[in-house]
Amino acid sequence: MFSTRNFNRSKPILFILILFPSLLWAYQFVTGNLGVNPIEKLMDELGLMALRLIIITLMITTLSNIKPLKSIVVLRRMIGLFAFYYVCLHFSTYIVLDHFLDIQFIVQDIIKRPFITFGFISFLFLIPLASTSTNNMIKRLGFKLWKKIHYLIYPVAILASMHFYVLVRADKTEPVIYMGIIILLLLHRIFKRLTRSQLAQ
């Protein structure tokens, strides 16, 4: 049995572990050690990290159904906020480094290219999640409404994995694995709901 305290204690270590890649990539970028096409590499790494963190937040909810891991939910907020952090870095790399603030081009790109549209909507949906993440906000909104807002994580995860899927040219194995995990996690939730409503009857 892991207690809430166990998980809370692991937070500082987790914080550093999840933050570290971004600092490393930034350092490698500045010192010219991110390979031959550093902007592309930076964007890919940041995006992939964001997608993985989004999936981990979904996993945490599922894992918390297992009795001994019940308290793992206390990690969810931090990891969710880190997902938002990496999405922001990913998006600003695209805007600033890749397209040099050519806003007209970027707007066109977002509207015209489905994969960019998916990614952008996913980013937009994350904003209300991140901004309502404080305890204070939960209190002000009430848990019910807050929970409804946070269902947005489902479209976020689906759109983010589609964003990755459409981007890949030939070997879709990796995006398909992520999509598969997301679908399994969602199916588990649906299954849980159905059984619960049956029990209620």
Next chain:
Amino acid sequence: MKILGSEITPYKTYLNRRKFIKGSLASAMLTTVTSSAFANHDSDFSVYTKKLNENDKLNSYEEITTYNNFYEFGTHKKHPHLNSGNFKPRPWAIKIDGLVKKPQTFDLEKILSNVTIEDRVYRLRCVEAWSMVIPWQGFQLSELIKMAEPLSSAKYVQFVTVFRPEEMPGQQKRTIIWPYREGLRMDEAMNPLTILATGLYGHEMPNQNGAPIRLVVPWKYGFKSIKSIVEIRFLDTQPETSWETLAPWEYGFYANVNPNVNHPRWSQGTERRIGEFKRRETLMFNGYEKEVAHLYKDLDLTKFY
């Protein structure tokens, strides 16, 4: 990562070795026209730089050999460099068939003894919107076509890459329908810009760049420049090509570099030149408009992309 010049067999040595092999086979009847024309280019960059446009700068050997799309060795850009060590580009032969006077197989040695190797510094524009400037060594495809003696009914040329899954790990997975295939219209194939390259930067062609012999068609997206060619077929109908078969709505047979026709998933208006920070404008026909625009004057390039 730094690649020392000494780690790579200099192209000159390679050619000399080839000359030696030929000599030992006592094929004295073949006249040697190739080897004398080579300078040792690795020490003398001016050979290439004087062929450059004023806006272009050569990409480094490291950039050209560690960032490749060659799915036979894996789909990541670094895979060809990392996974191509077991590939054996020699001995090598190219099968010539289809609409030719006489189908036959040419040893690479024989081909090379009949052509003149020259330096060609070309821009390479990938369909993924990045580009490089590469100093190739090679010869005009037209020279090989003349050797092949196609019939007048031949209107297209198809190229096939070698299939060796044991040496090319990417081929163990069906990301593409192997072997990789490409094609050109006959007039495109005969254009003086179209070359078969056998080396770069004065070195024999690295495995990850398409050893020992590959096509370079500088006004088309990089995927047209098929690597490690083992078969050339002459046809009267437009051949199937790999990317077109995989996603016809994204990749056409012509695949001319064209900033006005976007890829459905991204813009082709600009490109990132490897080594540069800001994107640059993509040029019509990759800047070779003068040389090739006439080939397409009757073609709707938005339809035949």
